[in-house]
Amino acid sequence: MAPLINLETEYPIIDSSFRNFCASHGIFSVEDFLIHDLYMLAAFAEQSMSSERLKEGITQVLSIIDEMHQPWLNGMELLEDAKRNKHVLPTGIQGIDLLLGGGVRIGQLTELVGPSSSGKTQVCLQTASNVASNHMVLYLDTGNSFSPERIAYFLGKTNDLASAQDKKSILQKVMSNILCHSVFDIFAMFDVLHQLESHLRYQDGGGGCQMRLLIVDSISLLISPVLGSNSTQGRALMLSAGYLLKKLAHQHNLAVLVINHTVGSEVGSSKPALGDCWKSIPHSRLFVSCDHGSNDYNVSILKHPSMASGKAARFLI
Template identity: 85%
Template sequence: MAPLKNLETEYPIIDSNFQNFCASHGIFSVEDFLIHDLYMLAAFAEQNVSSERLKEGITQILSIIDDMHQPWLNGMELLEDAKRNKHFLPTGIQGVDLLLGGGIRVGQLTELVGPSASGKTQVCLQTASNVARNYMMLYLDTGNSFSPQRIAYFLGKTNELASAQAKNQILQKVMSNILCHSVFDIFAMFDVLHQLESNLRCQERGGGCRIRLLIVDSISLLIAPVLGGTSTRGLNISCTASMHIRSHKFKVDGYRTCFDGICWIFA
């Protein structure tokens, strides 16, 4: 979900007047609506000379939020989904794969939590090096922690018996399959995901290679600057981020496609 000003082209009702009204109440993005009293906001809109248009804008924002939620599923649909999602993307780390029952579970979010320097980024990097041997993946780097040298090191350890030429070919393939994007605030991440949705739609229609894994390292670095001193705000933004990433199961020509796995670091 992008800042309100980025939505004006697609939704003319979210014009400068509506944006200024929202800004006067501390609302600058769709995410901000989730932590504000919308009944109070509607009451303020009633007092404005453009009350009807403002209320239409609020309704439009709520519609955008609703579109992000997963559709309601009945018991049989949930069972079928569980059967489909028995597949995994191995991390390449024996202990972690054993703990997770095979690796990063297809269609679900895997969250790594731990204190500083506990090895969370190393798990992500080794997972990336293992998955990228066969698939395209996206690595969102929020703290300049992505290390091509570590990727090369992991590949070298698992290909010790290969020739120098074979090692170089594997390295080139893996590096070309990892799309690394630096993002330094939560809204920039939402913008990247919004653009990714468009790319995946074109990719699906064109029959291109699918992105099979998304890694966010680390989500907490994006949330911390906007906590505002209250845990409630941080929790709301964290839940919004999770919901937004999970919502990237896109319908393309009637077919539902999704990331095969999502891994992010928290704390």
């Protein structure tokens, strides 16, 4: 969901006068409407000299929110969509692909959870290098974790028998298919995702190399700061981000892969960050850990729409 100023071109009613009225009540974006008392806002609009135009603007923003909700689908429509569009993308990591029945699922949001240095970013980089051989990948880097050198390393291992010229050609193709954006706050992520949504509308009708994977490394680095500053608004922003990621995945046939960190719990063990409100967002949750002092990694299913929790596998990177 966008800042109000970004909507004026398409919706002239959301002009500077309307935005100034909203700003006077602490509303600067579509997200702010979701946590505001709209009856009170309408009452303030009634007191203005331009009350009719302000109420028209409020109605317009509400209609934008309504348009962003998916239409109801019956079971048969969902099954047909799954057969036609919702396949899997192999990560290129044998243990994970075997565990997940082929890879991360298109149309769904998959979350990697784990402590620091547990291999989460390495899984994302390996997956990006594998998918980018045939599709476009968007990598949102929130903590300067993206490493083109690691991408090149993974490609070298995969294509170690290829000639030097072929290796160079493969590297150039894969690197050109990975778009990396640095985003350091949740509002920057919203801007990038809205740009992506506009791009995908045009992509869906054409051919060529299409985007199939979106990675956010990591979602917790973007959301944790807003949860700490204002819990009500922070939760609204968090849920809006989750909704938008799932909407992009479903409507445009993307696999969305996000990283989440762990935090300490009251009983002393670690648990996924971002709390109970977030845990309902991902379709699948995978817990990743590393054996201390080795290159052996473990992955287990915390949540999956079609597989039992607790299933586990080992893998190497």
